[in-house]
Amino acid sequence: MDFSRTDWIKTGINLGISLVILVLVALMPVYGWQYGVSLFTYFLLYIILAVSWTIFSGTTGYISLATAAFYGVGIYAAAIYGKEYPLIVVVLIGAFASFVVAFFVGAITLRLKGIYFAMFTFGLVLLLKEVIYFWEIDISHIRGRFVVLQSNETIFYYLLGILVVTMIVAYLIKRSKYGLALQSIGENEEAAAHMGINVTMVKILSYAVSAIFMGAAGVVMATKLTYVDPGVAFNPLMSFNPVLMAIFGGLGHFYGPAIGAVLFSYIQEVLTTGDLKDYYMLIFGTILVATILFLPAGLIGLIQNIWRRISGAKRAPA
Amino acid sequence: MEDLLRMVLGGLLIGGIYSLVSMGLTLQYGVARVLNIAHGEFLMFGAFITFWLQQNHVNPLLTVVIVAPLMFIVGFIVYRTLFTTIRLKSPNPGVFESNALLAAFGLYFIVQNIAVRIWGTTPRSFAYLSGSVSIGGALFNENRLVAAAFAIGIGIIFYLFLARTRTGKAIRAASQDATTAGLMGVNINYTLALCFGFGAAMAGVAGALISVCYPINTVMGLGYTVIAIVVVTLGGLGSIPGSFIGGFILGVIGTAVTFWEPGLAVASYYVIFIILLLVRPKGIMGK
Numbered sequence: 001m002d003f004s005r006t007d008w009i010k011t012g013i014n015l016g017i018s019l020v021i022l023v024l025v026a027l028m029p030v031y032g033w034q035y036g037v038s039l040f041t042y043f044l045l046y047i048i049l050a051v052s053w054t055i056f057s058g059t060t061g062y063i064s065l066a067t068a069a070f071y072g073v074g075i076y077a078a079a080i081y082g083k084e085y086p087l088i089v090v091v092l093i094g095a096f097a098s099f100v101v102a103f104f105v106g107a108i109t110l111r112l113k114g115i116y117f118a119m120f121t122f123g124l125v126l127l128l129k130e131v132i133y134f135w136e137i138d139i140s141h142i143r144g145r146f147v148v149l150q151s152n153e154t155i156f157y158y159l160l161g162i163l164v165v166t167m168i169v170a171y172l173i174k175r176s177k178y179g180l181a182l183q184s185i186g187e188n189e190e191a192a193a194h195m196g197i198n199v200t201m202v203k204i205l206s207y208a209v210s211a212i213f214m215g216a217a218g219v220v221m222a223t224k225l226t227y228v229d230p231g232v233a234f235n236p237l238m239s240f241n242p243v244l245m246a247i248f249g250g251l252g253h254f255y256g257p258a259i260g261a262v263l264f265s266y267i268q269e270v271l272t273t274g275d276l277k278d279y280y281m282l283i284f285g286t287i288l289v290a291t292i293l294f295l296p297a298g299l300i301g302l303i304q305n306i307w308r309r310i311s312g313a314k315r316a317p318a
Numbered sequence: 319m320e321d322l323l324r325m326v327l328g329g330l331l332i333g334g335i336y337s338l339v340s341m342g343l344t345l346q347y348g349v350a351r352v353l354n355i356a357h358g359e360f361l362m363f364g365a366f367i368t369f370w371l372q373q374n375h376v377n378p379l380l381t382v383v384i385v386a387p388l389m390f391i392v393g394f395i396v397y398r399t400l401f402t403t404i405r406l407k408s409p410n411p412g413v414f415e416s417n418a419l420l421a422a423f424g425l426y427f428i429v430q431n432i433a434v435r436i437w438g439t440t441p442r443s444f445a446y447l448s449g450s451v452s453i454g455g456a457l458f459n460e461n462r463l464v465a466a467a468f469a470i471g472i473g474i475i476f477y478l479f480l481a482r483t484r485t486g487k488a489i490r491a492a493s494q495d496a497t498t499a500g501l502m503g504v505n506i507n508y509t510l511a512l513c514f515g516f517g518a519a520m521a522g523v524a525g526a527l528i529s530v531c532y533p534i535n536t537v538m539g540l541g542y543t544v545i546a547i548v549v550v551t552l553g554g555l556g557s558i559p560g561s562f563i564g565g566f567i568l569g570v571i572g573t574a575v576t577f578w579e580p581g582l583a584v585a586s587y588y589v590i591f592i593i594l595l596l597v598r599p600k601g602i603m604g605k
Contacts, residue, residue, distance in 0.1 A: 284427050289425065
């Protein structure tokens with residue numbers, strides 16, 4: 001990695017702010033703010049999912065709708081191994097299982113062009129769901145499983161830990177030559193291949209790496225559920241939420257997906273608990289359509305545009 | 319032997335409806351470049367409008383005359399407002415496809431939620447032409463035969479429309495290369511919206527036919543969308559005859575798998591989809 005062009009002051013300020021936020025969030029359970037802990041559990045979860053989704057899909061433009069599949073693999077890892085091993089081991093098992101699944105899926109499908117890939121990954125969620133249903137009903141005769149529960153604080157700190165790892169890995173990938181390779185794939189895959197980038201390898205590896213965090217988050221969140229069956233574990237909405245959050249926040253900036261995740265999971269929390277519960281999907285759909293139509297660069301893009309107007313800086317030629 | 323006959327004929331009958339749904343999607347995806355996840359929701363709406371009209375004593379087969387134009391108008395307007403805007407804002411076709419896919423997902427959530435608000439999630443059904451006919455010893459309901467005949471008839475009429483008329487020619491030109499067709503004097507925004515509208519109309523008609531034969535509910539749409547996507551891939555993107563034939567093939571395969579193990583029917587569609595994407599992504603009729 002090349003550190004010679006790093007702007008140390010800017011990096012320091014960024015890092016400092018991140019650390020302060022991290023410490024404040026980490027201290028939350030200590031002050032015993034229960035609602036805050038459960039609210040932030042979802043913030044952390046969706047930040048992990050949105051950021052890890054962006055590692056691969058945000059840069060390459062291949063829209064993966066398989067987040068729910070890897071998340072569900074994590075949930076099932078917790079359901080199967082949760083009783084025998086301590087949580088930290090199960091998290092590693094879930095992460096590894098997701099990595100392996102994503103690696104194979106990537107190896108099969110990443111030769112496909114954009115939209116086929118999106119369809120295939122969405123199909124994967126439904127396929128896993130159907131096959132596990134079939135397996136449980138007809139072959140193993142175990143309908144649904146119970147998961148060892150963990151306290152809210154344990155879940156919170158585990159997610160926080162995974163989040164920190166996710167952010168560091170995402171940052172390092174963005175800074176490394178793999179990040180550049182991913183970006184050039186996103187801009188023009190053929191040109192990238194001609195420049196000597198092993199396009200298939202880079203795509204498969206980064207896809208599999210991004211699945212690690214989804215699987216790990218699935219394991220931790222499974223300990224919040226008492227009962228697991230394929231319908232619970234492989235919920236397609238878990239595939240769309242991260243995509244929407246990342247685009248809503250803005251793919252162009254490192255913190256965009258994270259900001260989108262926090263705002264959106266807050267909106268979700270307000271909508272699903274309030275009087276508008278029945279219209280949640282309707283509002284969700286409307287925001288999705290409106291975001292695509294009016295905020296293609298996300299909130300961050302909007303803010304950057306406004307800031308440019310105010311500060312009067314020259315706009316880059318489009 | 320009787321089982322085999324029942325399996326194949328039953329598959330061909332449901333295949334007629336699959337063909338109709340898939341021809342609709344191949345117009346929307348193959349020509350208008352929108353992978354319309356909400357396709358099945360148009361179908362569901364068609365089914366429920368038929369159900370509602372039937373409750374008000376309208377002959378279910380006559381409702382096709384109402385459902386088709388209604389869905390066409392809805393589809394046309396959706397394309398002209400939503401997808402045309404996205405298309406004009408997108409820097410290249412790849413970006414348009416992924417943004418349109420996400421917008422279609424949004425549309426799917428909106429339409430389904432509206433339907434669930436209106437009709438709830440309980441399955442509905444009504445009886446129409448439910449006597450049975452014997453073909454070579456196997457029994458089939460009259461309504462399924464009528465529905466399949468309707469589907470095949472509409473398929474053939476639409477194929478002739480594409481092959482013989484000026485508008486059909488414009489649609490075929492747009493399916494090959496929309497930008498170039500636009501340069502050749504085809505009013506491209508209008509033509510693409512037309513395709514999207516025809517697609518929605520076919521989904522609506524298919525829904526009307528489904529409601530005649532099977533119980534319907536408000537969350538059935540996605541299942542048919544998935545089937546249509548598999549058939550469109552099978553038949554070749556943008557190929558109307560391909561989707562027509564593909565529908566029957568998938569109908570037979572689906573019925574055979576259901577006959578053997580009902581839990582694996584949906585899984586078998588994905589297996590076909592995966593094999594196709596790996597072996598022949600252009601489909602059987604693709605160029």
